[in-house]
Amino acid sequence: MHKFSLTTTLALSLLLLLGAPVAALGCNIAFRTIGPVQFRESEVKRPAERSSSRARWKLGAGWIGTHPELNQVIKVRGKGMMEGVSFSRQRALSIDAAAPADNGWLYADDALESTPPCAISGQAEWQRPVILVREDRREVRITAAARRTPGSRAGCVLGGNDAAWGCPVLTRTVVRLSRSIGSRQLVFEQLR
Numbered sequence: 001m002h003k004f005s006l007t008t009t010l011a012l013s014l015l016l017l018l019g020a021p022v023a024a025l026g027c028n029i030a031f032r033t034i035g036p037v038q039f040r041e042s043e044v045k046r047p048a049e050r051s052s053s054r055a056r057w058k059l060g061a062g063w064i065g066t067h068p069e070l071n072q073v074i075k076v077r078g079k080g081m082m083e084g085v086s087f088s089r090q091r092a093l094s095i096d097a098a099a100p101a102d103n104g105w106l107y108a109d110d111a112l113e114s115t116p117p118c119a120i121s122g123q124a125e126w127q128r129p130v131i132l133v134r135e136d137r138r139e140v141r142i143t144a145a146a147r148r149t150p151g152s153r154a155g156c157v158l159g160g161n162d163a164a165w166g167c168p169v170l171t172r173t174v175v176r177l178s179r180s181i182g183s184r185q186l187v188f189e190q191l192r
Helices: 006-017
Strands: 032-039 048-052 063-066 066-069 072-076 080-083 091-100 108-109 131-136 140-145 157-159 171-176 185-190
Touching: 048 080, 063 185, 066 140, 066 185, 131 171
Parallel strands: 032 072, 048 185, 140 185
Antiparallel strands: 063 140, 066 091, 072 080, 091 171, 108 157, 131 140
């Protein structure tokens, strides 16, 4: 089991230092294990990162980019484990993406008689991200994007005074490519 990411761990630590109410710190997210397989060091594919635009991915203004992660551990025969990489013959990639940070809290009714009932009670601020893939002969490009939960926030409170820190809204999927990665570059694109 591994913690979700270094960024999440650092954010939780900072909030603890600042005295924020944090209760559910145990968001362990298991990595997919592949193998044992055998390949040469030259076949290892580490994801490159670059920025992109919503327009390039045909996403409207309601979408916000999130960070896709290669969530897999490869057992390499005679060499141990490699985390967060792929290899040339791989055709199915394990990808995760978390929604923007909202403490994992859910909306609840504010319990005031002067406001309407919360229409999105029990829902998070963000919907699960979508993971998008595009392939051509040179690259396998992957991005992730999320949008806010639709609905009125009237009469709602996000979390509340006794809210515990929850786990992120997460999408996990195995992306099946049209063919193995081969000599193509694996690129994770972060939407601006």
